[in-house]
Amino acid sequence: MNGLLKSRLLPVVLLICTAGTASADPRTDYLLYCRGCHLINGNGVPPDVPSLHDELGRILSVPGGREYLVRVPGVSQNAMTDKELAAVLNWVLAEFNADTLPRDFKPYTREEVAEARSKVLIDPLRYRAALLGK
Numbered sequence: 259m260n261g262l263l264k265s266r267l268l269p270v271v272l273l274i275c276t277a278g279t280a281s282a283d284p285r286t287d288y289l290l291y292c293r294g295c296h297l298i299n300g301n302g303v304p305p306d307v308p309s310l311h312d313e314l315g316r317i318l319s320v321p322g323g324r325e326y327l328v329r330v331p332g333v334s335q336n337a338m339t340d341k342e343l344a345a346v347l348n349w350v351l352a353e354f355n356a357d358t359l360p361r362d363f364k365p366y367t368r369e370e371v372a373e374a375r376s377k378v379l380i381d382p383l384r385y386r387a388a389l390l391g392k
């Protein structure tokens with residue numbers, strides 16, 4: 259292989275290698291783990307898959323709501339680590355819900371996510387309705 263070819267190939271090989279590593283940035287993790295259902299822009303496919311826009315801020319401000327966002331099966335049951343999951347949730351909230359986030363909102367931590375995701379929600383829709391009094 260001549261030097262020119264090597265210098266052109268190396269960046270491509272490096273890119274392919276780093277693209278395959280487990281931990282990515284939250285946006286990439288969203289695209290990998292959430293987009294399949296909630297779509298690239300977070301709009302979902304209502305009524306089957308809820309939108310991730312605006313309403314989450316409201317849910318955060320009712321008792322139990324903060325935990326609920328971690329406990330829904332699409333969040334709690336995916337393959338991400340607790341740390342990655344906390345980062346994706348914080349990204350979704352900042353990206354899609356900036357207007358409705360409570361003023362005193364504190365980002366999710368890895369420990370909080372670990373605790374909440376261990377409590378699997380069997381019937382998320384009913385739980386959500388009770389939470390929001392609907």
Ligand code: HEC
Nearest residue numbers: 291292294295306307308313327330331332333336382386
């Ligand atoms: C297999 C499809 C699927 C995937 C993948 C998925 N979700 Fe969901 N998500 C749903 C459905 C369906 C609901 C409604 C509750 C239910 O029936 O589980 C929901 C509910 C939610 C809710 C609650 C919204 C509300 O208004 O009550 C949040 C937050 C959420 N998902 C975030 C995520 C995030 C973040 C990811 C990626 C880590 C993700 N979801 C991956 C299908 C999915």
